[in-house]
Amino acid sequence: MSDILNQLQEAVIAGDPEQARDLAAQALAANIAPLDAIDQALNPGMQIVGDKYECGDYFIPDLMMAAEAMKAAMGELEPELMARQEQRQILGTVVIGTVEGDIHEIGKSLVATMLSAAGFQVHDLGVDVPVSRFVEQVKATNANVVGLSALLTTTMRNQEAVIEALKEAGLRERVKVVIGGAPASPDWAETIGADAYAENANEAVGVVKQLLEV
Amino acid sequence: MEDITSRLKSGRVIVADGATGTMLQKAGLPMGTPPERWVLENPDPIRDLQRAYVEAGSDLIIACTFGANRTRLEHTGLADQLVEVNQRAVQIAREAAGDRAYVAADVGPTGELLLAPIGKLTYEQALAIFTEQAAVLAQAGVDVLYIETMSDLNEMKAAVVGAQQAAPGIPIFATFSFDHHGRTNMGVKPEQAAEALQELGVVAFGANCGATLEMTEGAVAKMHEAIPQAALIAKPNAGKPHMVGHEAVYDATPEDMAEYARKFVALGARVIGGCCGSTPEHIAAIAAAVKS
Numbered sequence: 329m330s331d332i333l334n335q336l337q338e339a340v341i342a343g344d345p346e347q348a349r350d351l352a353a354q355a356l357a358a359n360i361a362p363l364d365a366i367d368q369a370l371n372p373g374m375q376i377v378g379d380k381y382e383c384g385d386y387f388i389p390d391l392m393m394a395a396e397a398m399k400a401a402m403g404e405l406e407p408e409l410m411a412r413q414e415q416r417q418i419l420g421t422v423v424i425g426t427v428e429g430d431i432h433e434i435g436k437s438l439v440a441t442m443l444s445a446a447g448f449q450v451h452d453l454g455v456d457v458p459v460s461r462f463v464e465q466v467k468a469t470n471a472n473v474v475g476l477s478a479l480l481t482t483t484m485r486n487q488e489a490v491i492e493a494l495k496e497a498g499l500r501e502r503v504k505v506v507i508g509g510a511p512a513s514p515d516w517a518e519t520i521g522a523d524a525y526a527e528n529a530n531e532a533v534g535v536v537k538q539l540l541e542v
Numbered sequence: 543m544e545d546i547t548s549r550l551k552s553g554r555v556i557v558a559d560g561a562t563g564t565m566l567q568k569a570g571l572p573m574g575t576p577p578e579r580w581v582l583e584n585p586d587p588i589r590d591l592q593r594a595y596v597e598a599g600s601d602l603i604i605a606c607t608f609g610a611n612r613t614r615l616e617h618t619g620l621a622d623q624l625v626e627v628n629q630r631a632v633q634i635a636r637e638a639a640g641d642r643a644y645v646a647a648d649v650g651p652t653g654e655l656l657l658a659p660i661g662k663l664t665y666e667q668a669l670a671i672f673t674e675q676a677a678v679l680a681q682a683g684v685d686v687l688y689i690e691t692m693s694d695l696n697e698m699k700a701a702v703v704g705a706q707q708a709a710p711g712i713p714i715f716a717t718f719s720f721d722h723h724g725r726t727n728m729g730v731k732p733e734q735a736a737e738a739l740q741e742l743g744v745v746a747f748g749a750n751c752g753a754t755l756e757m758t759e760g761a762v763a764k765m766h767e768a769i770p771q772a773a774l775i776a777k778p779n780a781g782k783p784h785m786v787g788h789e790a791v792y793d794a795t796p797e798d799m800a801e802y803a804r805k806f807v808a809l810g811a812r813v814i815g816g817c818c819g820s821t822p823e824h825i826a827a828i829a830a831a832v833k834s
Contacts, residue, residue: 383723384722384723384724384725386729387722387725387726387727387728387729388693388727388728388729389657389728389729390729392655392657392660393657393660396659396660428574429573429574429575430574431614431617431618431653432653433653433654434653434654434655455617456574456617480563480567480573481564481567481783481785481790482567482571482573482574483573483574484785484790485573485788486573511783511785511790513783513784513785515784515785516785519785519787519788528722
């Protein structure tokens with residue numbers, strides 16, 4: 329791998345957006361294909377960031393800054409991708425939100441950021457999202473994944489309500505449902521008929537990839 | 543009652559209260575309704591709960607103002623009643639505490655990230671939010687301002703400095719929530735938190751909420767090691783919640799919490815209570831353990 333790509337990967341890991349943007353530009357100037365920069369520097373960089381989070385070397389700010397660095401690099405690469413009529417492979421389409429009655433935002437947004445950095449198209453519906461809006465958005469975006477966040481033991485029941493509404497709308501077979509939030513658990517996922525539970529933003533990326541087999 | 547700072551200095555443990563949110567949910571707080579709305583519209587269950595904590599042995603009742611800062615109240619549609627919510631909540635707590643317990647105001651996080659350049663709030667904005675709430679709370683007349691469940695060192699600093707500016711002379715308690723590999727979600731280490739809070743001049747600091755009882759214990763131990771003379775606070779969740787069918791059950795029994803309370807005292811904790819999932823029974827067990 330070229331030195332530039334090595335450094336680009338390091339800039340993502342270090343969460344340095346300016347450096348990442350600069351190195352992405354250098355990569356293009358050195359005739360490195362933008363898809364190679366993504367596959368050989370940005371994606372593996374984010375993978376390492378996720379691993380560092382998992383083992384306790386990294387925390388939320390590190391994840392967010394790494395995603396920010398990735399975004400900065402993508403901003404440089406995208407015009408060249410367009411010019412070549414190429415695009416980054418989209419791994420899937422995710423509709424995500426914090427369920428109705430619950431205004432906790434940070435965890436959900438972090439999951440959205442990490443999924444987006446991993447190559448998913450993410451539609452973040454925000455917090456206190458009514459059940460019907462999840463259903464509408466799954467239809468409108470043709471999503472194949474729904475992410476439901478709840479931080480309260482009471483609002484967790486709305487995770488179930490969304491799953492029921494998806495069934496009623498005949499959409500349940502089309503989407504994988506992943507749940508998260510401090511009080512959620514694999515048991516709760518099973519109780520309400522979700523496809524999976526993810527403990528944190530990094531795990532969410534792995535879980536979604538596994539569910540979609542991508 | 544002697545003032546709370548002298549009480550702390552005496553070395554006798556102050557038993558704080560237990561959960562508010564999860565208890566009010568049991569009492570029928572509808573899903574999606576913030577406890578602050580009950581402060582205005584249905585105060586009896588709050589007062590009853592706080593009385594139950596006093597009966598169980600709490601020396602310190604924490605008013606129902608955790609989400610009563612401007613950013614949180616904007617989300618819950620109560621921002622134009624910020625003054626009233628904070629005043630009434632303190633009044634309710636005072637009615638429950640009588641002359642048997644101290645009353646603390648509760649100051650929770652803004653719920654926004656302060657992380658530049660991604661976060662929505664700057665330090666100055668956070669400072670203004672905390673200053674506003676602390677000014678109202680000071681006027682309502684509290685014995686202590688209790689800043690809790692913080693993850694970000696900068697946000698904690700904004701809360702402490704805001705409280706010091708708006709409520710000079712009112713002692714400050716401050717705790718972080720340790721949730722990820724022994725640190726806060728934002729990566730703050732317990733010893734780093736202890737040093738910063740010591741320097742800011744809060745009278746007691748420590749850990750609340752947290753992923754597990756063990757993680758809170760680890761954090762308190764590290765703080766004790768860093769500043770051995772500090773009066774520490776331990777106010778953990780009653781373990782982790784499990785869903786049994788559709789009911790959330792927290793797995794730590796009152797006896798488990800009592801056992802941890804003894805460990806916390808040995809590690810320098812002088813204020814001990816419970817966070818999510820704890821009940822008056824948990825507090826009674828803690829009080830029996832640390833006051834005997």
